[in-house]
Amino acid sequence: MTILTETPGSKSITIADVAEALGVSKTTVSRAISGKGRIGNETRERVMKYIEEHDYQPNMIARSLAQSKTYNLALSMPGNSKFLDSSFFQQCMLGICKAAAAADYDVVVSMVENDPLSQLERMVKNHKVDGVILSCTWEDDVQAKFLKEQNFPFVTIGYSKDREIIQVDHNHKEACQELTSILLMKGLRRIALLGSNKRVVITGRRFAGYKRAFEKQGLTVDMELVNLDVEDPGLAENAVQDMLQKKVECIICMDDIICYQVLNVLKKMNVSIPTDVRVASFYNSSVLDNHAPAITSLKFDAAHVGMVACQTLVNYIEGQEVHHRTLLDYEVVLKESTK
Amino acid sequence: MTILTETPGSKSITIADVAEALGVSKTTVSRAISGKGRIGNETRERVMKYIEEHDYQPNMIARSLAQSKTYNLALSMPGNSKFLDSSFFQQCMLGICKAAAAADYDVVVSMVENDPLSQLERMVKNHKVDGVILSCTWEDDVQAKFLKEQNFPFVTIGYSKDREIIQVDHNHKEACQELTSILLMKGLRRIALLGSNKRVVITGRRFAGYKRAFEKQGLTVDMELVNLDVEDPGLAENAVQDMLQKKVECIICMDDIICYQVLNVLKKMNVSIPTDVRVASFYNSSVLDNHAPAITSLKFDAAHVGMVACQTLVNYIEGQEVHHRTLLDYEVVLKESTK
DNA sequence: CTGAAAGCGCTTACAG
DNA sequence: CTGAAAGCGCTTACAG
Numbered sequence A, B: 001m002t003i004l005t006e007t008p009g010s011k012s013i014t015i016a017d018v019a020e021a022l023g024v025s026k027t028t029v030s031r032a033i034s035g036k037g038r039i040g041n042e043t044r045e046r047v048m049k050y051i052e053e054h055d056y057q058p059n060m061i062a063r064s065l066a067q068s069k070t071y072n073l074a075l076s077m078p079g080n081s082k083f084l085d086s087s088f089f090q091q092c093m094l095g096i097c098k099a100a101a102a103a104d105y106d107v108v109v110s111m112v113e114n115d116p117l118s119q120l121e122r123m124v125k126n127h128k129v130d131g132v133i134l135s136c137t138w139e140d141d142v143q144a145k146f147l148k149e150q151n152f153p154f155v156t157i158g159y160s161k162d163r164e165i166i167q168v169d170h171n172h173k174e175a176c177q178e179l180t181s182i183l184l185m186k187g188l189r190r191i192a193l194l195g196s197n198k199r200v201v202i203t204g205r206r207f208a209g210y211k212r213a214f215e216k217q218g219l220t221v222d223m224e225l226v227n228l229d230v231e232d233p234g235l236a237e238n239a240v241q242d243m244l245q246k247k248v249e250c251i252i253c254m255d256d257i258i259c260y261q262v263l264n265v266l267k268k269m270n271v272s273i274p275t276d277v278r279v280a281s282f283y284n285s286s287v288l289d290n291h292a293p294a295i296t297s298l299k300f301d302a303a304h305v306g307m308v309a310c311q312t313l314v315n316y317i318e319g320q321e322v323h324h325r326t327l328l329d330y331e332v333v334l335k336e337s338t339k
Numbered sequence C, D: 001c002t003g004a005a006a007g008c009g010c011t012t013a014c015a016g
Helices: A015-022 A028-032 A041-053 A060-067 A087-101 A119-124 A142-149 A172-185 A201-216 A233-245 A256-268 A302-317 B016-023 B026-034 B041-053 B062-065 B086-103 B116-127 B142-150 B173-187 B201-216 B235-244 B258-269 B300-319
Strands: A072-078 A107-114 A131-134 A154-157 A166-170 A191-194 A250-253 A276-282 A296-299 A327-328 A331-333 B070-079 B108-112 B130-134 B154-157 B166-170 B191-194 B252-255 B278-282 B296-299 B325-328 B332-334
Touching: A015 A041, A015 A166, A015 B130, A028 A041, A060 A154, A060 B062, A072 A119, A072 A302, A072 B201, A087 A107, A087 B086, A087 B191, A107 A119, A107 A131, A107 A327, A107 B086, A119 A131, A119 A142, A119 B258, A131 A302, A142 A154, A154 A302, A166 A172, A166 A302, A172 A191, A172 A201, A172 A250, A172 A276, A172 A296, A250 A256, A256 A276, A302 A327, A327 B154, A331 B116, A331 B142, B016 B026, B016 B041, B016 B300, B026 B041, B041 B235, B070 B086, B070 B116, B070 B300, B086 B108, B086 B235, B086 B300, B116 B130, B130 B173, B130 B300, B142 B154, B154 B300, B166 B173, B166 B300, B173 B201, B173 B252, B173 B278, B173 B332, B191 B201, B191 B235, B235 B258, B252 B258, B300 B325
Parallel strands: A072 A107, A072 A131, A131 A154, A154 A166, A166 A327, A191 A250, A250 A276, A276 A296, B070 B108, B070 B130, B130 B154, B154 B166, B166 B325, B191 B252, B252 B278, B278 B296
Antiparallel strands: A107 B108, A296 A331, B296 B332
16 A cells, blocks of 8 residues: 655646746747747757757647647547457557657547447547547447537548548448459359448448449349348357358358357358358458468458548648548458358 | 638637626636535535536646646557457456546557657656556566656556556466466376467466466476467467477467467367367457367456556545555366366 | 635737 | 737635
């Protein structure tokens, strides 16, 4: 047990201290630091030298108040355990943090579990952040709706029909369409599609791509083979058995989490890949690296989409022009599992 | 393309507006809101009623400056891809966010990739946070050293010999000792231990537990069977082959990431579990849920350790007494893989 | 119980 | 090119 006795950190030096030591005004010091406003070259150098030597660090709180700008970005993340198992959001967060740091912003996270609005609303109204990144969007997204109403700067990682919303995403529709087309061209017809939640926007986009691929070949989708609500591991087992009964030739899993489950179930049931059934997945995450057979999958650069989203938001906040919709590229990585 | 035209968000109402509308002083309004200082019951109610009706939201920036307190906590996370695949840190972050929200703090993340100090130093010196949570500690941890020197409040999720450091962790040593003891009691002797990085503190703690279990039985550890540097998937394959050549009877994997790899490699090599070799893992994460055979593992509640760490830090910051070392409990979940 | 005033550490018109 | 002063929206001794 202990009690906090000393005040933490040593008292830092302020702009006033610098001004006094140098016999100039605070205004001058401020100008030297910010680089804004006319200032003599020699004066600036004197100031810069002093703050360098004395390790002056601006108090960002004070700057925030004066400028009404926090240099903080909020990142809304799903707090649901389904999502936590996937490394997508962590990778994405890494990209966001990097881009933010490069632009001198910090990122404060809000993990959404039940009430998606309370924390976000507080952050926005309390002036804790300058903008928001929504890392996972839903049909009729409550957060996006709120932010739009408030006219508060935000960007979604994920597609939205609403072109007023600034959005950055991988082209999930096209990706899933291409993957499906390839499978169709191999002569496969009974292709199952497994997703984990219908209400998440990307699920819908992928299904749209899947459907489009069939239509382009003049085929129609058999909705019996589409299950977009495989929420948890327990359901995966049922879903797989169901699909096998329906004599599917291939199973596309919308993310690696479902894919692990599916692979485990198939193994348990002694169904071999690709002989008995083919399997394809999304994300191509490293956990499947040593899997035999290697698993065909779509590959997205999660860190990259995070970076781009963050940069876009910062640009927007700082008054620059931004694209309202950015669709990033993907890769189809064909491996043994769909041979 | 678009340009930011309107100022985002509508102008919010301030304490001065409330004071004026009610014909009282700003001091009074402030007191009503904070609950500090004597104030008439009736006056307080009038104020509260007004701010309720007019949706007044305090400007936290201004409060921060006045109190020199940010109500922000920094969370330092490993940005290395090895760690990103594990859901431990995400779960942990969830717990931290919950506890922070409950105490009216926000959490700003810093993902450490190469330079562990630059961002942390800026945050601390720029007064962006009131305290720091280190979610992963290393031998001779640079961040911990810096924070200690600065006398800045922080807590580590992870054990430290240094009892001055406030630390919260699961009892990894005891956990690994118990698991190993159980295996020894089954008559197993050639027990391999695979870890992913020797320099991470928990790796060392677990090894210590493993060793202690042998010693308690009057046995000595065969260091040939201990490989604590299985950094990436590629190395997993070699490590497993190496261990099989050494005729191990059991493989303990220090985390589920390694374990997946090991399981994949064993399958590829047609080694069956538990007949040919037994396998045990850490974390018991849901990804292994449907694995056949079910995998014995140690189970830690990541969200819980995050919550406790965060609460402890908040208490410390707010001047309360705190335990300097908190060791949380774990579970040994015995399954088929070690039968 | 209540208020006037100073202060937190910056920025930024405005004036010179 | 430089400075005095007001302001950002709160809190908090101090005085009454």
